[in-house]
Amino acid sequence: MKLLFYEDIDHPDLNTLKVYEETGGYKSLRQALKMEPEDVLTELQASGVRGRGGAGFAMGKKVSFLPKGSMDKYLVCNADESEPGTFKDRELMQKNPHLLIEGMIIAAWAAGINRSFIYIRGEYVHQADILDAALAEAREEGYIGERILGSDHTLDIVVHRGAGAYICGEETALLDSLEGKRGNPRLKPPFPALQGLYKGPTLINNVETLMNVPHIVRMGGEAFAKIGTETSTGTKVVSVSGCVRRPGNYEIPLGIPSRELIYDLAGGPPEGRKVKAWFPGGSSAPVLPGTDEMLDLPYDFDSLAKAGSMLGSGAIIVIDDSIPIVDVALKTAKFYRHESCGKCTPCREGTNWTVKMLERIDSGEATPMDLDIMASVQEQIIGNCLCVLGDAMAMPIGSMIKHFREEFEAHIDARREENGLGAAIPQVNRGRHAGPGPMREPTGVDPTAAVA
Amino acid sequence: MAIDPSQVRRFAHGSRVPGWDDAVDLTKDPAVVPDPATTPVPEALRAEIEAHMAKYPDPRSASIPALHAVQRWHGWCSPTAIEQAACVMRLTPAYMTSVATFYDMFDTVPTGEHTIYVCTNISCSLMGADAVYAEMLEAAGGDPRFNVRGFECLGACDIAPMASVNGEYVGPLTGDDCKTIVGELLEGREVLPGKQLRKRPRADTLPMGEQGS
Numbered sequence: 001m002k003l004l005f006y007e008d009i010d011h012p013d014l015n016t017l018k019v020y021e022e023t024g025g026y027k028s029l030r031q032a033l034k035m036e037p038e039d040v041l042t043e044l045q046a047s048g049v050r051g052r053g054g055a056g057f058a059m060g061k062k063v064s065f066l067p068k069g070s071m072d073k074y075l076v077c078n079a080d081e082s083e084p085g086t087f088k089d090r091e092l093m094q095k096n097p098h099l100l101i102e103g104m105i106i107a108a109w110a111a112g113i114n115r116s117f118i119y120i121r122g123e124y125v126h127q128a129d130i131l132d133a134a135l136a137e138a139r140e141e142g143y144i145g146e147r148i149l150g151s152d153h154t155l156d157i158v159v160h161r162g163a164g165a166y167i168c169g170e171e172t173a174l175l176d177s178l179e180g181k182r183g184n185p186r187l188k189p190p191f192p193a194l195q196g197l198y199k200g201p202t203l204i205n206n207v208e209t210l211m212n213v214p215h216i217v218r219m220g221g222e223a224f225a226k227i228g229t230e231t232s233t234g235t236k237v238v239s240v241s242g243c244v245r246r247p248g249n250y251e252i253p254l255g256i257p258s259r260e261l262i263y264d265l266a267g268g269p270p271e272g273r274k275v276k277a278w279f280p281g282g283s284s285a286p287v288l289p290g291t292d293e294m295l296d297l298p299y300d301f302d303s304l305a306k307a308g309s310m311l312g313s314g315a316i317i318v319i320d321d322s323i324p325i326v327d328v329a330l331k332t333a334k335f336y337r338h339e340s341c342g343k344c345t346p347c348r349e350g351t352n353w354t355v356k357m358l359e360r361i362d363s364g365e366a367t368p369m370d371l372d373i374m375a376s377v378q379e380q381i382i383g384n385c386l387c388v389l390g391d392a393m394a395m396p397i398g399s400m401i402k403h404f405r406e407e408f409e410a411h412i413d414a415r416r417e418e419n420g421l422g423a424a425i426p427q428v429n430r431g432r433h434a435g436p437g438p439m440r441e442p443t444g445v446d447p448t449a450a451v452a
Numbered sequence: 453m454a455i456d457p458s459q460v461r462r463f464a465h466g467s468r469v470p471g472w473d474d475a476v477d478l479t480k481d482p483a484v485v486p487d488p489a490t491t492p493v494p495e496a497l498r499a500e501i502e503a504h505m506a507k508y509p510d511p512r513s514a515s516i517p518a519l520h521a522v523q524r525w526h527g528w529c530s531p532t533a534i535e536q537a538a539c540v541m542r543l544t545p546a547y548m549t550s551v552a553t554f555y556d557m558f559d560t561v562p563t564g565e566h567t568i569y570v571c572t573n574i575s576c577s578l579m580g581a582d583a584v585y586a587e588m589l590e591a592a593g594g595d596p597r598f599n600v601r602g603f604e605c606l607g608a609c610d611i612a613p614m615a616s617v618n619g620e621y622v623g624p625l626t627g628d629d630c631k632t633i634v635g636e637l638l639e640g641r642e643v644l645p646g647k648q649l650r651k652r653p654r655a656d657t658l659p660m661g662e663q664g665s
Contacts, residue, residue: 072509082604084604086609089607090607090608123569123607123619126619126650158507158508160517163520164558165555166604178513179513180516180551181551182550198510239610242574247575247655248654248656248658249655250656265656266655267660315609317574317575319578331573335573335574
C-alpha cells in the first residue's frame with residue numbers, strides 16, 4: 001500500500017520549497033483554491049479523518065462547528081507534542097514542514113480563517129527554525145499572505161515557541177499560553193470553536209491531522225476513507241519506544257494488529273524477554289497487559305477503546321518483563337505531578353498523593369490497603385477537573401493497579417521484608433473510601449471477627 | 453510527644469520551607485509598569501521584543517518570546533531582565549514573573565551558559581536514563597558553566613536515552629558520551645556529530661538494534 005507521509009520523507013532537502021514542489025507539493029492547494037470552501041469542507045467530512053492529537057474527534061465536524069461569516073477567526077496548529085512516548089510530529093515537521101503549511105492554508109480556506117499560529121514546544125529549537133525558514137520561502141512564493149495565488153484567500157502564519165509545559169498541549173491551556181498568560185486550562189463550554197483565541201472562534205488541530213488535509217484534497221474524501229477501517233480512516237504515524245529493538249516512527253494504515261507494530265516493525269523486546277505491558281497511546285492511555293489477546297487487538301480508535309484503553313496520540317511504549325511495574329507507575333505519576341498546573345484541586349493534590357503513596361510502596365512502608373486507597377484517589381480525580389491532565393494520570397495508574405495488583409502486593413511485601421517490618425497484617429478496609437470493586441477478603445481471617 | 457522549638461530547623465527567613473518568601477519584601481509597594489525613561493533597555497533587545505509584539509493581534513501574546521529574548525541576553529530571567537521585558541511590553545514585572553515561573557525553560561535563578569536537559573521520562577528511563585543523568589551530573593562536576601537538569605519527555609524516545617544539549621538533540625547516550633559532551637562543549641566543538649537526531653533517517657531503514665538490552 002502506498003503511504004501518505006513516509007513514502008518520500010527521507011527525500012534529500014524535502015524541507016525546501018523547491019524539492020517539495022518537485023514532489024508534487026502545493027498542487028492540492030491550487031486545487032482547493034479552485035473549489036468553494038464548502039466543497040473542501042465536504043471532502044474533509046467525507047474523509048472521516050479523526051484528530052491525531054489524542055482525543056480522536058472528527059476533524060471535518062470540528063471545522064463545521066465554526067460560525068460562518070466574516071469575523072476574526074483563528075487556526076491554531078498544536079505542535080506542543082509533549083505526551084511521553086510521542087515523537088511523530090517532531091519528525092514530520094523537521095522533514096516535511098511545507099506539507100503542514102499547505103494543510104493549514106487549505107484548512108483555513110475551508111473554515112474561512114485569516115490568521116493562524118503554530119504553537120510549537122520550546123524544546124524543538126531545530127524544528128521551529130525549519131518551520132520559520134519554510135514559512136519565509138512560502139511567503140516569498142505567494143503561498144501565504146494576501147490574495148494567495150490570485151484567489152480571495154488571505155492567510156498569515158506565525159510560529160509561536162512555547163517554553164516547556166506539558167499542559168500547553170491541552171487546547172485551552174495552549175490558547176491561554178498563546179495569549180501570553182500562564183498555561184491554565186479554561187472551563188468548557190464555551191468550546192474553542194465558538195470562543196477561543198482572543199475570544200474569537202478558533203480551530204485547533206494537531207500537526208499530523210493538518211498534514212492529512214492536502215492528501216484528502218488530492219485523493220478526494222471518499223478515497224481517503226477507504227484506507228484504514230470504517231471508523232478509523234487513513235494512516236497513522238505511530239511512535240514506538242521503550243523496550244523494543246528498533247524504536248521509531250512507523251506509518252501504518254489504521255486497523256492492523258498491534259502485534260505487527262510492536263514485533264514486526266519495531267522488532268519487539270530484546271532476546272529472551274516478553275512484553276509485560278504496553279501503553280497503546282502515550283503515557284496517558286491506560287496500560288494493557290502483554291497477553292496474546294491484547295497484542296492481537298487491531299490498532300484503531302474503537303478497538304482500543306473497547307479494550308479499555310485508547311489510541312491517544314498514537315505512541316506505543318513497551319515495557320518488558322525485566323521492569324518492575326511500580327517503577328513505571330512512579331515515573332508516570334511523578335511526571336503528572338510535575339506538570340499539573342495546580343488550578344484544580346483533585347489533580348494538584350491527587351497527583352501529589354499518588355506519588356507519595358507509590359514512594360511508600362517502594363520504600364517498604366506501605367500495606368496492601370494503600371493500593372485500595374490509591375485506586376480510590378484515581379477514581380476521584382477522573383472527571384472532576386477542568387482538563388484531563390489529572391485523568392491522564394489516574395487512568396494509567398488505575399489500570400496498572402487493576403492488571404498488576406499481585407505484583408504491587410508482592411512488591412509491598414518484599415520491601416517490607418527488606419525493611420525488617422515483616423509481612424503486612426491483613427486488613428479489611430471498611431471505610432468510606434474502600435476503593436472500587438469487590439472487597440478482597442483476607443484469607444484465613446474471619447471478616448466479622450475483624451470488626452468486633 | 454512535645455517538640456522542642458529550638459530543635460526545629462529553620463531557614464534564614466524564619467520559615468521551615470526553603471525560599472518561600474525569597475523575592476518578597478512586604479515593606480515595599482508592588483512594582484508598577486516600569487518607566488521607560490528610567491529603565492534602560494538595550495536597543496537590539498527592545499527591537500527584538502517589539503518585533504515579536506507586532507506579530508500578534510494582542511501584543512501581550514509576545515510575553516513568552518520576550519522572556520526567551522531577555523533570557524538569551526542576560527543568561528537567565530534576572531530581576532533586571534524581567535524589568536526590561538516588562539518595560540517594553542508595558543506590563544508589570546509581577547506579571548512577567550508569573551509567566552516566567554510557570555514554564556520550565558525559563559531560569560529564575562542564575563545558571564550556566566551550557567544547557568543540558570537529560571530526559572528522565574518513561575521511555576528514556578526504561579533505557580537507563582537515570583544512570584545517564586547521574587553520569588552527566590558527575591561529568592559536569594558542579595562546574596558553574598553547565599546547567600544540567602533532568603527534564604520531562606523531550607519528544608525523542610526513538611533515541612532514548614537522550615539529552616538536549618544547547619537545543620541539539622543527541623542519543624542514544626552511554627555513560628562515556630556524557631564526558632565527551634562536556635569536553636566538546638568546553639572546547640566549543642559540535643556535540644556528538646554521530647549521534648545527532650537531525651541526521652537520523654526514518655526508522656524502518658535502520659537495522660534492528662539490540663536497544664533495550
